[in-house]
Amino acid sequence: MEKYNLSEIPKSSRITRLVDHLYAKMPEIESYRAKLITESYKETEDQPIITRRAKAFSHILHNIPIIIRDEELIVGSNSIAPRGCQTFPEFSFQWLEDELDTVETRIADPFYISEQAKADLREVHKYWKGKTTSELATAYMAPEAIRAIDHNIFTPGNYFYNGVGHVTVKYWEVLEIGYEGIMAKAQAELDHCNVGDGDYAERSRFLEAVIMSCQAVIDYANRYAKLALEMAEKCTDPQRKAELLVIASNCSKVPAKGATNFWEACQSFWFVQQLLQMESSGHSISPGRFDQYMYPYYKKDIESGAITRTAAQELIDCIWVKLNDLNKVRDAASAEGFAGYSLFQNLIVGGQNKDGEDVTNDLSFMCIEASMHVHLPAPSLSIRVWNGSPHDLLIKAAELTRTGIGLPAYYNDEVIIPALQNRGLSLADAREYNIIGCVEPQKAGKTEGWHDAAFFNMCRPLELVFANGMDQGEMVGIPTGDVTKMETFDEFYDAYKKQMEYCISLLVNADNAIDVAHAKRCPLPFLSSMIDDCIKRGKTVQEGGAVYNFTGPQGFGIANMADSLYAIRQLVYQEKKFTMEELKEALAWNYGKGLDEQSVRDITTGILREMTESGAKVDADTAAAVLKSVMNAQMSPEKMARYQEIHDMIAEVPKFGNDLPEVDYFARDVAYTYTRPLQNFKNPRGGQYQAGLYPVSANVPLGGQTGATPDGRYAHTPVADGVSPSAGKDVNGPTAAASSVAKLDHFIVSNGTLFNQKFHPSALSGREGLEKFVALIRSYFDQKGMHMQFNVVSRETLLDAQAHPENYKHLVVRVAGYSALFTTLSKSLQDDIIRRTEQGF
Structure with a gap:
């Protein structure tokens, strides 16, 4: 096996100064692009949309201010301010209009914006009313899909409000x-x-x-x-x-x-x-396989003596700094789901070529070195692993993981390649896959994958089962019967599957509406010039010009659903420890904790809606009286004790993540309730839907919109992230947790799975710690797991950083499919990371 130059290349002082300058101030919203695109659009209203897009792009690039x-x-910078951003009113603007005065002080990802920029944008926005992709997408959606979005069954906000991206x-x-x-x-x-x-x-x-x-x-x-x-x-x-x-x-x-x-x-x-x-x-x-397409230029210069390895490393380090300069502003709710100013620019090293040969090279190691040097969230560095991967590469990657930066993420060629072949990719193309954004595989230069197309909360259809399809007094799902009269577990599980299938169909409707809107109003000729076979077909990627077309919405809450359904089967139907009626009441009362603010609002809204639909007069006094009655609702001490007892019984039931086959295979079946129905749908570009099982960080804010669940999770707390066990429930060690997750069918989840683990730094100390860590990855991948990523940071450090953020300005952690500065995250997301099980060998 080839031996690589593993000698460490020192970080230059230039890189330190560039990083310090980049993070000296809060990111800033600029109005240059919004003004320029509006000027162009006003002059081209009688022309085809593709021509208008090209002319607008040209007008922007000829006139936007530049800086070295x-x-x-x-x-090359998209903004004058370091880490600044432009805005894109052609996709959506109302959320920004509403938040211009609060964006600087919000909890997640605040941005400075000058009064002049606010005035500029308010003037610009007047032109775009009725012209955005978001408004057109809404017009295409079925009313029931819009209702499901309003009730937080799923959210397609990524492309509903923004451009698509998600491409190499x-x-x-x-x-x-x-x-x-x-x-x-x-x-x-x-x-x-x-x-x-x-x-x-x-x-x-x-x-x-x-x-x-x-x-x-x-x-x-x-x-x-x-x-x-x-x-x-x-x-x-x-x-x-x-x-x-x-x-x-x-x-x-x-x-x-x-x-x-x-x-x-x-x-x-x-x-x-x-x-x-x-x-x-x-x-x-995502830059994709940077170490492959850049290598010929590096190799030529090294062999000719035109550049030294140290000078080449500094250039790579400079690119890494620039990747952190790119930024975007999202609405406040989305910012919580993507907290950390991340753009998810995934860059991957290692792996195979189209002939199945390992192509690790010197740049593979230098990319890892660059992440060590800049110690910043971008790029989202990843590494491809297979049985031909050099051990030295995995040790080098483990050394980076040991720094606590949450990089790299590890991906299994032995699962991803056949999973992509199963979706129609040729063997050669599948072997050359890279990762997009968080965890999504695709063939670069040939794919419009629409990864991350929506977040689907698998716990919400379960709530609809308990409410016979109703939510807040409105029919959101379908009637599946009175849950208290379901005599067998299979009857209950079938009701859940029916709610899932119905909600998935609504998700597809919403995604397809947004897909069409992008093709009609925001085709992208520049992007399309670099994707096969757009030029040959004479179509943009938005119109189906790519060789491979997919839509990949992701489900999350696998662990909650598996633990919930397993507990119901065992405690209600097998052991009869409590009735379904008692469980329904316990969930409604949050296991005896009583009604929190969100629950009070939900119940009050539902009562008022039912009164209105029955013809009753509902005025301000009536609404106030209903609110007061709900707030004053009391449980008897006996009821409270019983609900807590139910919670205690659930806590004792075996949980996913502990290498217990009877639970793990149940989780596999639960995952199928999302992955199998979804793949039967097509998108407007002629491509297939494919499932992902990952949440980015939306498991926290969307968990905040979800009531108590039968796994013992309290209302409005985070749901499990990705395919990981619920936080704190994987108590049998990292190998047991990995074995449980590996039992899911990762081959069908071709849009990616996400498995988080957290280790105490002592677990990776010394060469022995690195070897054990690499062995864990190899073992999980041998069992056909798809992906792993890690936080290596102590609970004590995170708690201290939360209390004293000024002392931890450069603490980078793994959030979901990306890393971010810990102190930039919302407290709820910080708490979610702290709660994760801390493993050791």
Whole structure:
């Protein structure tokens, strides 16, 4: 086996200063892009939407302010302020309009915004009323789907309010032939179009839009070349002057033409990554297999002596810093679900080529080194693992994990490759997969995966079973019968499956409506220029131009559902320790804790709705009287004691995550209630739905919208994240927890699974600790688990950081499918991470 250079490359002082500058201030919202796109749209209202999109992109890139920050070697920024962001009113704006005065003080991901920027955006927003993808999507949705969203059964907010992203483009093609080469490909297709063809109108306009967009990017890079030259002329520091001259040369060549050396390749890569974010507000635009497509340029320069390994490492480190400069603002509710200012830019190393050979190289190790150097959340570094992975690579990855940064995440080739083949990918394409965003596999440059399409809370349909389809006095699900009269567990479980299937159909309706809206109002010619076979087909990715088309909404709450249904079967139907009527009451009263504020609101709303529907007059006095009666509702001491007794009995029932086959295989079956029905649906792009089982961090805020569950979870507390056991319930050690999770059918969950574990730092100490850690990963993957990720930080450290955030400004932790600065997270999300079981070997 090849031996790699594992000698550590010191971090440069330049990188330290770049990082310090990046985090010196709160991120800022800027209004430049919103103003420019509105100017362009007002001038092109009589033109095809694809033409309008290209012209708007061009107008933005020719006029948005640019900046080269001190000491940067890789240039290009979407904002003047470090970690600043632009806004995208063409997707949605009302939430931002409503939050302009509170966005700076909100709990999760606050942004500074100047009074001038507020005024600019309020003026801009006037134009966009009735023109957004969000408004069109709502018009396409079925009323019952909208009702299900309003009742928090699922949320498609990702693409409802924002762009899609969630893609890896052909970075390697831009490196090889540049945008001039891509424009030539589009022009060749345009030259072969016949004006008499039935698709000529749309096809020709699309190809013209590709050419226009690519030319805009070339012009944008030339703006940076000119700025670098101007700065070099005024620079008195000889070293910086020389750097600026190289930057000017690089930007005058790439990304217009193919890269000829490693520095040019790094700059070309960055323009692609940066400007994909400028075209739309999508996140999870993932660099993919960076160590593969960048390696030829690195290898050539190293072998020729044109660059040293240390200099190459500094360039990679600079890219890592730039990845943390990109940012976006979300509405307050979504910010809690994606807390940590994350854009989920997943970059993966290692793994196989299309012929099944391991392709780990020196850059694979240098990418891990870069994450050690910058110690920042981005990129979301991942590593592919298979039986041919070099042990040295896994040890190097484990050393990074040991730092506590929550990186890398580990992915199993032996599961993901066949899972993708099962969805129609060729073997060669499946072998070359990368990860998008959190945990979602796809073939780069060929896929419009629509990963992360919606969050589906598997606990909410269970609540609908107990309420016979009702929620807050309104029929949200379907009538499945009086739960207290269900005589067998199978009858109860069948009712749950029916509620699941109905709610899944509503999720599909909502996602498809949003999908169509994006195709109609926000096609993306620049993105589409780098996805096969859009140029050949003459279609954007939004219209089905990609080779592979999927929609991947994710379900979460597997552990809660498995533990709940197992407890019901054992305690209600087998041992008859309490009745279903008693359980229903115990859930309604939160196991004797009484009604909290959220429950009071829910019950009051339901009573008032029922009164209104029955024809009763409901005025302010009536509403106040109902609210008062609900708040004053009391349980007898006997009832309270009984509900607590039920909770205690449930606590004693075996739980998922302890390598207990009878529970674990039940969890496998519960997972099927989401994964199997979903795959029967199609999307508007002709592709298939595929399930994911991961929550990002939405298990916390969406758990806050969920009542008590029969696994003993109290109302409005987080539900389990991903396929992980419920926090604190996996008490038999990390190997037992991994064995339980491995029993789920990961092959059917081709949109990704997420398994979190937390270790005390002492568990990974020394070489022995690293070896045991790698052995755990190998063992889990041998059992056909798909993914693992880790926090290596003590509970005491997290509690102290929560109490004294000023002392932990650089504490990075693993949240869900991403890492984030711990002190930037909401307290509820911090608490969820603290609650996770702390493992040791």
